[in-house]
Amino acid sequence: MINLDKFFVPKSIAVIGVSRNPRKVGHVLYRNLLECGYTGKIFIVNKNANSILGKKCYKSVLNINEKIDLVIISLPAKYVLDVVKECNKKNVRDLIVISSGFGEVGDIGLENSLRDYLIENKMRMLGPNCLGLFDAYSKLDSIFLPRYRLQRPEPGGISFVTQSGAVGSAILDIATNKWHRFAKFISYGNGTVLDESDIVAYLGKDKHTKVICLYIEAVKDGNKFIKVMKEVSKKKPIIAIKGGITDVGSKATLSHTGSLAGNPDVYFGVFKQVGIIRAESLEEMLNFASIFERSIKPKGNGVQIITNGGGYGILSADAIGLSKNLVLAELDKETIKYLRLKFSDIVTVGNPMDLVGDATIRRYRISLDACMDDKNVDIILLIVLYQTPLLSTDIVDIIAEYNEYKKKPVVVVSTGGEFTEVLRLALAKNNVITFSFPEEAVKAIDALVDYYIK
Amino acid sequence: MINLDKFFVPKSIAVIGVSRNPRKVGHVLYRNLLECGYTGKIFIVNKNANSILGKKCYKSVLNINEKIDLVIISLPAKYVLDVVKECNKKNVRDLIVISSGFGEVGDIGLENSLRDYLIENKMRMLGPNCLGLFDAYSKLDSIFLPRYRLQRPEPGGISFVTQSGAVGSAILDIATNKWHRFAKFISYGNGTVLDESDIVAYLGKDKHTKVICLYIEAVKDGNKFIKVMKEVSKKKPIIAIKGGITDVGSKATLSHTGSLAGNPDVYFGVFKQVGIIRAESLEEMLNFASIFERSIKPKGNGVQIITNGGGYGILSADAIGLSKNLVLAELDKETIKYLRLKFSDIVTVGNPMDLVGDATIRRYRISLDACMDDKNVDIILLIVLYQTPLLSTDIVDIIAEYNEYKKKPVVVVSTGGEFTEVLRLALAKNNVITFSFPEEAVKAIDALVDYYIK
Numbered sequence: 001m002i003n004l005d006k007f008f009v010p011k012s013i014a015v016i017g018v019s020r021n022p023r024k025v026g027h028v029l030y031r032n033l034l035e036c037g038y039t040g041k042i043f044i045v046n047k048n049a050n051s052i053l054g055k056k057c058y059k060s061v062l063n064i065n066e067k068i069d070l071v072i073i074s075l076p077a078k079y080v081l082d083v084v085k086e087c088n089k090k091n092v093r094d095l096i097v098i099s100s101g102f103g104e105v106g107d108i109g110l111e112n113s114l115r116d117y118l119i120e121n122k123m124r125m126l127g128p129n130c131l132g133l134f135d136a137y138s139k140l141d142s143i144f145l146p147r148y149r150l151q152r153p154e155p156g157g158i159s160f161v162t163q164s165g166a167v168g169s170a171i172l173d174i175a176t177n178k179w180h181r182f183a184k185f186i187s188y189g190n191g192t193v194l195d196e197s198d199i200v201a202y203l204g205k206d207k208h209t210k211v212i213c214l215y216i217e218a219v220k221d222g223n224k225f226i227k228v229m230k231e232v233s234k235k236k237p238i239i240a241i242k243g244g245i246t247d248v249g250s251k252a253t254l255s256h257t258g259s260l261a262g263n264p265d266v267y268f269g270v271f272k273q274v275g276i277i278r279a280e281s282l283e284e285m286l287n288f289a290s291i292f293e294r295s296i297k298p299k300g301n302g303v304q305i306i307t308n309g310g311g312y313g314i315l316s317a318d319a320i321g322l323s324k325n326l327v328l329a330e331l332d333k334e335t336i337k338y339l340r341l342k343f344s345d346i347v348t349v350g351n352p353m354d355l356v357g358d359a360t361i362r363r364y365r366i367s368l369d370a371c372m373d374d375k376n377v378d379i380i381l382l383i384v385l386y387q388t389p390l391l392s393t394d395i396v397d398i399i400a401e402y403n404e405y406k407k408k409p410v411v412v413v414s415t416g417g418e419f420t421e422v423l424r425l426a427l428a429k430n431n432v433i434t435f436s437f438p439e440e441a442v443k444a445i446d447a448l449v450d451y452y453i454k
Numbered sequence: 455m456i457n458l459d460k461f462f463v464p465k466s467i468a469v470i471g472v473s474r475n476p477r478k479v480g481h482v483l484y485r486n487l488l489e490c491g492y493t494g495k496i497f498i499v500n501k502n503a504n505s506i507l508g509k510k511c512y513k514s515v516l517n518i519n520e521k522i523d524l525v526i527i528s529l530p531a532k533y534v535l536d537v538v539k540e541c542n543k544k545n546v547r548d549l550i551v552i553s554s555g556f557g558e559v560g561d562i563g564l565e566n567s568l569r570d571y572l573i574e575n576k577m578r579m580l581g582p583n584c585l586g587l588f589d590a591y592s593k594l595d596s597i598f599l600p601r602y603r604l605q606r607p608e609p610g611g612i613s614f615v616t617q618s619g620a621v622g623s624a625i626l627d628i629a630t631n632k633w634h635r636f637a638k639f640i641s642y643g644n645g646t647v648l649d650e651s652d653i654v655a656y657l658g659k660d661k662h663t664k665v666i667c668l669y670i671e672a673v674k675d676g677n678k679f680i681k682v683m684k685e686v687s688k689k690k691p692i693i694a695i696k697g698g699i700t701d702v703g704s705k706a707t708l709s710h711t712g713s714l715a716g717n718p719d720v721y722f723g724v725f726k727q728v729g730i731i732r733a734e735s736l737e738e739m740l741n742f743a744s745i746f747e748r749s750i751k752p753k754g755n756g757v758q759i760i761t762n763g764g765g766y767g768i769l770s771a772d773a774i775g776l777s778k779n780l781v782l783a784e785l786d787k788e789t790i791k792y793l794r795l796k797f798s799d800i801v802t803v804g805n806p807m808d809l810v811g812d813a814t815i816r817r818y819r820i821s822l823d824a825c826m827d828d829k830n831v832d833i834i835l836l837i838v839l840y841q842t843p844l845l846s847t848d849i850v851d852i853i854a855e856y857n858e859y860k861k862k863p864v865v866v867v868s869t870g871g872e873f874t875e876v877l878r879l880a881l882a883k884n885n886v887i888t889f890s891f892p893e894e895a896v897k898a899i900d901a902l903v904d905y906y907i908k
Binding site: 162217318 | 477559598599602604605617618621624625627630669695698699700702703706734737761762763764765766774776782799806811839840842843844869870871872875890891892894
């Protein structure tokens with residue numbers, strides 16, 4: 001495993017190619033770096049300026065009199081190799097090259113000479129043609145997209161490794177808005193030196209990373225990929241999407257990151273063989289990541305549905321019937337007896353347990369208590385439709401409390417507009433797993449069980 | 455076809471069972487009716503009160519000295535038949551019975567005697583055990599869920615017919631929040647007199663309804679269902695979800711609306727035979743409804759992808775490759791020649807057309823113009839990732855303008871957080887079709903083409 005610590009927690013950074021023009025990549029990148037909360041030292045290099053945003057500019061990295069842990073380069077492609085050579089002289093080992101204009105636009109020669117020099121000199125590079133990285137713990141942020149356009153997430157357990165910067169940034173943005181929490185975000189672009197396998201291997205040992213998401217278009221070193229993924233997937237779930245799985249999609253990859261896409265069946269076969277969880281869409285990748293980030297390991301595949309909407313119970317039961325791994329839990333006879341006594345005829349005691357439209361907090365509490373104690377129940381799918389007038393919003397605190405015990409995974413489904421979203425946010429902030437639709441919740445639970453139980 | 459006009463645009467309504475207690479169904483229902491913007495006359499009936507919310511109470515519907523077009527009943531089940539008899543005396547023909555406590559809790563006798571009386575006396579009833587209806591044009595709103603908990607949508611072309619009140623209200627709420635627009639919402643509950651077929655037949659002729667969504671758990675009269683759906687689906691798309699398609703889900707329906715669910719394959723076969731579009735999840739139903747509501751009829755199945763994110767182009771091409779009906783459009787040679795001239799080497803001219811990360815409005819305008827004029831392009835899938843700093847927000851006005859021409863369907867995909875959502879909302883308000891993820895957009899386009907072209 002290559003140690004990438006200096007990429008994520010460098011003590012000092014030099015940014016080469018900081019522009020005075022606020023719309024240029026090098027400028028936005030530097031401004032974000034100033035604002036992101038990173039606490040190490042930042043130096044900026046620009047041949048043609050004395051200072052930018054009130055900060056002194058150095059003509060070259062060689063003029064900086066302190067040790068530099070990480071250099072971020074945002075210069076036109078043709079200047080990159082020369083600057084890398086200066087970094088080598090300065091004894092910098094770790095580089096992020098944001099610049100595009102290499103293999104992905106056909107200039108393979110330029111990319112190869114850069115790669116050869118770096119490898120010969122034992123230097124590590126993220127990129128080129130990438131966004132670099134974001135670390136939610138060290139706060140380091142090399143993404144050159146404005147913070148008002150692209151939100152950055154709270155610290156958590158999801159790490160996202162992406163070949164495509166656009167896919168990465170869009171997903172980071174929507175994920176933040178949906179309260180998903182991240183450890184690290186890494187856009188590795190052309191993967192010329194450090195590739196997806198190097199990064200995933202490192203994340204396998206990263207204490208903050210609980211689940212790894214991976215967007216790849218092509219894998220250059222298949223054997224390395226297989227070896228690394230096999231190893232890491234045993235310790236942490238890896239959820240992946242491969243872009244270019246069809247003929248038409250595959251042709252499109254050629255003109256993107258400049259790498260040939262493989263045969264879809266080959267990739268899917270490899271994914272399965274190495275223990276990668278395949279997501280069928282970007283949305284599904286986020287859903288899966290979210291449940292793995294928040295859930296404890298379930299003890300089995302028996303799901304108990306508790307609902308205040310009969311139709312939602314039915315749709316959830318259908319989704320469980322269609323799932324690969326899940327079954328409806330069968331409540332213990334004692335539990336059923338107890339609940340029938342408690343509820344008389346109001347509630348349909350069973351699975352789904354239908355607390356019906358005038359359900360109150362009391363009904364939720366009684367049924368949650370009983371299911372938490374019932375050894376036949378492994379996972380609770382809790383449907384809470386907030387539209388009904390008798391359901392007090394205190395339900396949020398109650399669910400958060402049950403979730404705190406962490407005896408069994410509790411997955412909450414609430415569909416609705418503004419009022420519902422406020423309550424979903426409150427739950428999410430309390431580390432509860434929440435979804436908008438029953439079908440997506442069940443698919444996520446299915447992936448969870450597939451990874452931990454099968 | 456049964457004329458249901460008086461349900462949606464009654465000149466006068468009597469509500470029977472209005473309670474003084476603000477948490478009771480009859481009270482919330484009445485309050486909503488006062489606040490919804492309905493402009494006809496409203497009378498309230500309560501044996502034990504003189505006035506509620508400042509409005510005079512009648513002891514019986516027979517005491518009202520004006521003609522009543524529609525009666526809404528919210529009384530305990532056992533009192534309903536007596537009140538219905540009074541309505542008959544008053545010559546009321548149309549009734550909504552909100553009350554539960556009939557067949558769905560096992561009291562089939564009570565439900566049958568109600569049904570028999572109504573049919574004998576040529577009266578029509580929506581319900582029992584339902585939410586009634588919402589009409590976005592006449593503003594009539596019989597839903598007894600508080601408006602702060604359940605948002606009501608803007609007028610538009612989606613009509614939603616649902617057996618389950620919970621499914622209906624939750625979906626209505628989230629749909630409103632996602633800027634979907636509705637014509638009518640009908641929760642028909644046990645469907646004792648008026649059933650899903652009667653309602654769909656009526657919507658088939660409703661001038662506001664462009665697309666019909668249907669959530670059913672069981673169909674009582676299969677022959678009627680087949681006849682009506684076959685007829686209506688030729689004129690308007692019908693998107694349906696059947697709850698209880700698996701063994702486990704099917705068992706759950708028994709204890710819900712009191713009706714037996716059928717075999718899933720039988721239903722899917724019937725759906726196909728009668729031209730119903732099957733949605734695999736509630737989310738998919740909304741996505742499909744949204745494209746049918748806003749799109750013009752495409753001329754063919756050739757989709758041109760325009761994107762400012764390479765990975766998004768690839769994922770969209772993959773989704774098209776996996777779709778049932780879609781192909782990537784092949785741009786005319788003249789178009790390619792023209793675009794290469796305009797863009798030199800910056801843009802990957804082809805399909806996907808990759809305007810790359812520093813795409814400006816100019817690049818979008820040039821490529822949109824060219825694709826609009828190219829006869830090989832039937833549908834445009836326009837990916838706009840707002841995270842990049844050089845993309846001015848004026849793009850919103852440009853897209854709205856192209857959408858206005860209505861020459862070809864334009865479907866926009868934008869993934870992101872707050873900034874993106876503000877711009878998506880702006881587009882949605884301009885009648886543009888927008889999605890968050892490429893895969894869901896392609897599935898919706900596939901459904902559109904499947905309906906109009908195949």
